[in-house]
Amino acid sequence: MIIEVKHLLVQEKLSRIRRRDVGRVEFRAGVREIGRLISYQFANSLEVEDFPVKTPMGTANGVRIKDWDDLIVVSVLRAAIPMVEGIMRVFQEAQSGVAGAWRNDEPPFPVNVGYLKLPEVDGKIVIVADPMLATGNTMVAILDRVKELGTPKRLVMFNIISAQEGIEKVLRQHPDLELYTASIDEELTHDGYIVPGLGDAGDLAFGKPCE
Numbered sequence: 382m383i384i385e386v387k388h389l390l391v392q393e394k395l396s397r398i399r400r401r402d403v404g405r406v407e408f409r410a411g412v413r414e415i416g417r418l419i420s421y422q423f424a425n426s427l428e429v430e431d432f433p434v435k436t437p438m439g440t441a442n443g444v445r446i447k448d449w450d451d452l453i454v455v456s457v458l459r460a461a462i463p464m465v466e467g468i469m470r471v472f473q474e475a476q477s478g479v480a481g482a483w484r485n486d487e488p489p490f491p492v493n494v495g496y497l498k499l500p501e502v503d504g505k506i507v508i509v510a511d512p513m514l515a516t517g518n519t520m521v522a523i524l525d526r527v528k529e530l531g532t533p534k535r536l537v538m539f540n541i542i543s544a545q546e547g548i549e550k551v552l553r554q555h556p557d558l559e560l561y562t563a564s565i566d567e568e569l570t571h572d573g574y575i576v577p578g579l580g581d582a583g584d585l586a587f588g589k590p591c592e
Contacts, residue, residue: 382558382560385564386563391418394411397411399579412586413466416463417470417471449474450474452472452506454475456478457511458480459583460512462586464511478507481495481496481497492518492519492521506533507533509523511538511540513541514560514562521550536558539561541582542578543560543564544568544578548565
């Protein structure tokens with residue numbers, strides 16, 4: 382399932398962080414805010430139950446989110462760090478996990494998942510956050526590892542920009558994935574970068590690492 386989040390505030394923030402001259406502070410703030418706004422969209426899909434609320438003047442009909450304690454938010458290092466900050470501002474009761482993965486620069490862009498630390502995933506809603514979905518190789522490798530650890534109730538990805546090719550690859554391997562993205566871009570370069578995209582999200586947020 383693919384949900385393209387077209388909310389005006391999401392699209393305005395996306396337009397700001399796509400700019401060639403965007404600064405590091407503004408970029409991180411924009412990614413954080415998009416993570417927060419996508420979380421609000423996703424929250425509409427959570428299970429709720431009705432309950433009576435005693436007010437000073439009587440009784441009102443209330444709702445309670447049943448899934449608060451079942452959420453796990455996984456940060457794909459390092460680019461997802463500011464995005465997860467925004468997500469956790471909404472889902473403050475969520476557990477968290479970390480995935481460290483890197484992609485070879487040469488086609489077919491093999492991926493090594495060098496680090497994965499997660500709580501128990503059986504019966505949980507696992508949200509994997511990664512700003513960019515390009516070739517899809519990294520996400521497929523991470524989702525494979527998540528499923529090796531157990532069977533989530535729901536498997537979700539929060540993303541800012543997705544390449545159509547990457548979406549198709551991930552959904553072929555994990556058709557149960559629910560993908561929330563702010564934009565679907567059609568082109569992917571031979572180097573595995575999304576066009577028009579925004580560049581390397583990790584470098585933009587934290588600076589280019591030394592070789």
